[in-house]
Amino acid sequence: MEIQEEKTFRNYDQGDITAAVKEHYRKMRSRQTLDYVQRMKAKYLTYDKPLNLWDALEKLDALIDVSDPDLDLPNVQHLIQSAEAIRADNRPDWMQLVGLIHDLGKVMYLWGSDEDGTSQAEQWGMVGDVFIVGCQLPDSCVYPEFNALNPDMQNATYSTPLGIYEKNCGIDNTHLAWGHDEYLFQVLKNHPTNTIPEEGMVMVRYHSFYPWHTGESYGEITNEKDDKYKAIIKDFNKYDLYTKCDKIFDLEEIKAHYQPIAKKYLGDEVIYW
Ligand SMILES: [Fe+2]
Ligand SMILES: [Fe+2]
Structure with a gap:
């Protein structure tokens, strides 16, 4: 699969799709507060729901990401397209696996709710570019005009560039x-037989953090380790973004290649969500 020209993607100003995407970001920006994030972590990070890796991928066949202006295919197709592009470039096996699973956290919709923004209908707590909570929202966020709607921006501490964080504490130490x-x-960190290399785990954790990895914001919070992370994310992101196309793959067919890799780095295929 070809990696396509940069300028044709992430255009948030193109007619009919704009209204839904924009509304998604309005809700996300006004509702994702520090308190909300802490509540969601307590609620969803329970690791008590067993789901096989391949079943999880199949479940994403029923989900279309409302925040993505470039894609109206089931999310599993996006995952396969990303993985196959990484494979075509002869990149390491673990990176191919990361391509295949990087959006698997969207299975959250299976046990999510409209109220939390974690359902098929309401996705503002599940998808879209993320930002740090507990400090000032940067202008590099998509639709920065929505930043003022976030209640935390009325808080004397949370609305400053450093917010609740130590100077240059690094993004690993933020919410x-x-x-x-x-x-x-x-979920992967909690999976006892996971041996995906650190670079792969960074790709999983920060690929949606656009205001940092592309917007160059958060200079007061980031540190040298984050600069290394950024190079890793940039490398991964071209496969996440520029491989989107209309070709439909069959999960069963590609499984022959990816199953041994999954076995190697994840061990047990049953993952506790
Ligand atoms: Fe993603
Ligand atoms: Fe993705």
Whole structure:
């Protein structure tokens, strides 16, 4: 699969899709507060729901990401497209696996709710570009005009560039808006037989963190380790973003290639969500 020209993607200003995407971001920006994120972590990071890796992928066949202006295919197709592009470039086997699973945290919708923004109908707590909560929202966020709607921006501490954080503490020590990246990262971290290399885990955790990895914001919070992370994310992101196409793959057919890799890095296929 070809990696396509950069300028044709992530255009948030193109007619009919704009209204739904924009509304998604309005809700996400006004409802994802520090308190909300802490509540979602307590609620969803329970690791008590067993679901086989391949069943989880199949479940994403029923989900279309409302925040993505470039894709109206079931999410599992996006995952296969990303993985196959990484494979075509002869990148490491673990990176191919990360391509295949990087959005798997969206299975959250199976036990999510409209109220939490974690359902098929309401996805503002599950998908979309994320930002740090507990500090000032940067202008590099998509639709920055919605930043002022976040109640935390009325808080004297949370509305400053450093907010509740120590200077240059690093993004590992912050709370990001709740969504599929952090969910899958924590679930994999909790999976006893997971041996995906650190670079792969970084790709899982921060691929939606656009205001940082592309917007260059959060200079007061980030540190040298994050600069290394950024190079990893940039490398991964071209496969996440520029491989989107209309070709439909069959999960059963590609399984022959990916199952041994999954076995190697995840061990047990039953994952506790
Ligand atoms: Fe994602
Ligand atoms: Fe993705």
